[in-house]
Amino acid sequence: MSALDSPAIADLPSISVRTLLVGLRIDTKNLEQGPVLATSPLTIRAGIRGRAVLFRYGVVVLFDLDPLEEVGFLASLQRLVTEPVDPPEAEGTRLYLHAGGEDRVEHSGAIVMAEPTPERLQLLSDILGKNAVLDHYEKRVAQVFDRIDPLAATLQRKGDFSSQGKELLQQIGGVLMTQQRMVGRVEVLDKPEVLWDRPGLERIYLRLEDEYELRERGRVLDRKLELIARTSETLLELMQNRRSMRVEWYIVILIVIEIMLSAGDMILRSHS
Numbered sequence: 727m728s729a730l731d732s733p734a735i736a737d738l739p740s741i742s743v744r745t746l747l748v749g750l751r752i753d754t755k756n757l758e759q760g761p762v763l764a765t766s767p768l769t770i771r772a773g774i775r776g777r778a779v780l781f782r783y784g785v786v787v788l789f790d791l792d793p794l795e796e797v798g799f800l801a802s803l804q805r806l807v808t809e810p811v812d813p814p815e816a817e818g819t820r821l822y823l824h825a826g827g828e829d830r831v832e833h834s835g836a837i838v839m840a841e842p843t844p845e846r847l848q849l850l851s852d853i854l855g856k857n858a859v860l861d862h863y864e865k866r867v868a869q870v871f872d873r874i875d876p877l878a879a880t881l882q883r884k885g886d887f888s889s890q891g892k893e894l895l896q897q898i899g900g901v902l903m904t905q906q907r908m909v910g911r912v913e914v915l916d917k918p919e920v921l922w923d924r925p926g927l928e929r930i931y932l933r934l935e936d937e938y939e940l941r942e943r944g945r946v947l948d949r950k951l952e953l954i955a956r957t958s959e960t961l962l963e964l965m966q967n968r969r970s971m972r973v974e975w976y977i978v979i980l981i982v983i984e985i986m987l988s989a990g991d992m993i994l995r996s997h998s
Contacts, residue, residue, distance in 0.1 A: 735836050738822040741790040745854040746816045747862055748800065749784045750809035757806070764844040766919045767851060772799050777842075779851035783912050784811070785858050787851035789821070789842065815862055821850065829930035831937050845924045852918040853934040859912050860943050867950050914944040 754768045757780065763769040772778035772788060773795035779787045786803065788796055804810065822838045829839045829846065839846050921928050935941065 735822055735832060735834070735838070738824050738838065740820045740822045741842065742788075743819045743821050743850070743854070744788045744791070744796060744816060745818075745851075745858050746786050746788070746800070746814040747784055747811055747858045748786055748803065748814045749807035749811055751784055751807070752780055752782055752786065752803070753806040753808070754780050754782055764848060764920075767848055767855075769844050769848055769851075777844075777847055779847060779855075781851075781855045781912075783855070783859065784808075785855040787847075787854050789847055815858065817854075817858065817861070819854075829927070831930070831933045835937060837934070839930070845920050845927060846930075848920045849918060849927055849931055850934065852920075853931070853938055853940070856912055856914050856940050857938045860914065860940065860947060863947055864943070867947065867954065870954055871950070914940055 757768060757770060758765070761771060763771065763777065768780045770778050770780070773791040776791040776795060777789040778791075778799060779789075784807070786800075788799065791799065800814065819837070821842065822836055823842060824838050824840060827838065827840055831837055837850065839850075917928075917931065921931060
């Protein structure tokens with residue numbers, strides 16, 4: 727059956743999908759001791775009939791869990807989460823199921839799959855997990871740029887950045903450190919391992935990757951982070967130059983004081 731002959735999206739059965747950024751890292755090894763549906767990424771049962779796909783970089787994707795089941799699952803996960811995000815950054819969507827149909831993404835953005843096999847759920851989770859991390863850093867980077875603009879204006883007007891530079895430098899340092907620790911593990915441009923075993927799913931993967939613009943957003947974020955890193959270097963140089971000038975003035979003042987004391991001592995001796 728072709729996509730044109732498929733029933734309307736509204737007539738298809740669907741399951742809820744929730745993507746949550748819960749922290750910097752999830753210790754998935756402890757969960758691998760229980761019943762596992764699939765690995766790389768880890769896929770386990772959750773709730774009465776739901777599934778959970780977990781990523782070590784701090785994202786969990788939940789399929790077909792009601793709100794109470796979600797709360798209970800996240801509570802059970804707390805002990806395994808490093809540097810938790812409170813509240814978790816969450817985004818919801820729906821996965822439509824069309825038995826015997828083809829896996830596809832509609833022009834509206836609706837995601838349709840033939841069946842919710844572990845491989846398909848892993849594939850979709852890989853896309854949604856990367857999207858969640860990109861969303862998180864796009865917001866954080868935007869906040870840094872919002873502070874860089876007025877700082878640049880202050881430098882242009884006064885030639886000084888006072889305490890703003892120190893605060894911004896701390897914020898930049900936090901962004902760059904977390905980016906190195908977290909985004910470095912996500913590997914946005916890498917394809918998931920499941921495609922090695924199921925190459926027939928690559929077509930839907932590429933379609934989903936294009937729908938969420940992962941590659942384009944990843945490259946844009948990299949360029950912005952490079953600019954932030956250069957800004958950080960410039961601020962450090964300015965602060966170091968200011969310290970150097972201050973030290974030089976201290977030395978000059980000490981020399982002047984020494985000369986004045988010597989001159990005073992010579993005057994007192996000449997009158998004695």
